[in-house]
Amino acid sequence: MSNIIDAEAGTERFGSYEAELKLVQADISQQLDEIPELQGEPRKAAIRKVERALEEADELIGQMRLEKSNVPAPSKNKINQRLRNFESDIDSSKRKLKTLGSDRKALFGNRYTDDPEADDPHYAQRQQLLSTTDRAERSSARIKNAQRMALETEQVGANTLSDLHRQGEQIRHTRDTLHSSEGYTDRSIKTLRTMARRMATNRIITISIITVLVLLIIAVIYSKFRK
Numbered sequence: 702m703s704n705i706i707d708a709e710a711g712t713e714r715f716g717s718y719e720a721e722l723k724l725v726q727a728d729i730s731q732q733l734d735e736i737p738e739l740q741g742e743p744r745k746a747a748i749r750k751v752e753r754a755l756e757e758a759d760e761l762i763g764q765m766r767l768e769k770s771n772v773p774a775p776s777k778n779k780i781n782q783r784l785r786n787f788e789s790d791i792d793s794s795k796r797k798l799k800t801l802g803s804d805r806k807a808l809f810g811n812r813y814t815d816d817p818e819a820d821d822p823h824y825a826q827r828q829q830l831l832s833t834t835d836r837a838e839r840s841s842a843r844i845k846n847a848q849r850m851a852l853e854t855e856q857v858g859a860n861t862l863s864d865l866h867r868q869g870e871q872i873r874h875t876r877d878t879l880h881s882s883e884g885y886t887d888r889s890i891k892t893l894r895t896m897a898r899r900m901a902t903n904r905i906i907t908i909s910i911i912t913v914l915v916l917l918i919i920a921v922i923y924s925k926f927r928k
Contacts, residue, residue, distance in 0.1 A: 715768040722761040729754045729794050736801045
């Protein structure tokens with residue numbers, strides 16, 4: 702069997718598939734150990750159950766191969782080794798099941814013949830019904846998996862929309878702040894211009910007063926020298 706799940710080696714979804722596969726493997730191992738003690742219909746039912754479990758295991762391994770692309774590069778080797786171990790275990794279980802299924806006498810008991818269809822006119826119908834049931838179960842499992850992925854995608858989309866809405870609010874708040882700042886800047890510029898004009902006016906008045914005073918002083922001095 703594969704190693705214990707290493708959370709740092711893969712994604713949560715990969716670990717979920719791996720845990721589910723281990724449960725399926727445990728069920729397969731238990732059924733394979735019980736089949737040699739069964740005969741007839743119970744044996745055939747147990748074999749069909751193991752076949753369905755092996756198909757489920759193959760689907761889980763396929764999902765794990767797809768999810769492997771999301772695993773960080775440093776963990777790829779470990780993930781590949783675990784997948785190879787799972788595939789080897791499943792192949793071994795398939796070979797064991799094939800051996801158990803080839804014992805036709807144990808399968809059919811006292812009714813055993815080289816051609817089971819010769820003694821059972823409903824054999825083909827049962828086989829077709831079982832095949833249809835298996836396909837329906839596999840389709841149902843795929844639909845459930847697709848629904849789960851759709852729900853996860855929907856949740857991601859909802860979170861993304863929430864983030865976009867929050868970012869939009871932040872942008873609008875920033876824009877309002879900029880508009881307010883522009884208003885303060887305009888008022889400051891007007892105030893500075895007014896102060897500049899007043900300073901210029903005060904300078905002209907000051908220069909005029911000084912000029913008048915100088916002229917008066919000159920006039921007073923001139924009048925004294927004339928006397």
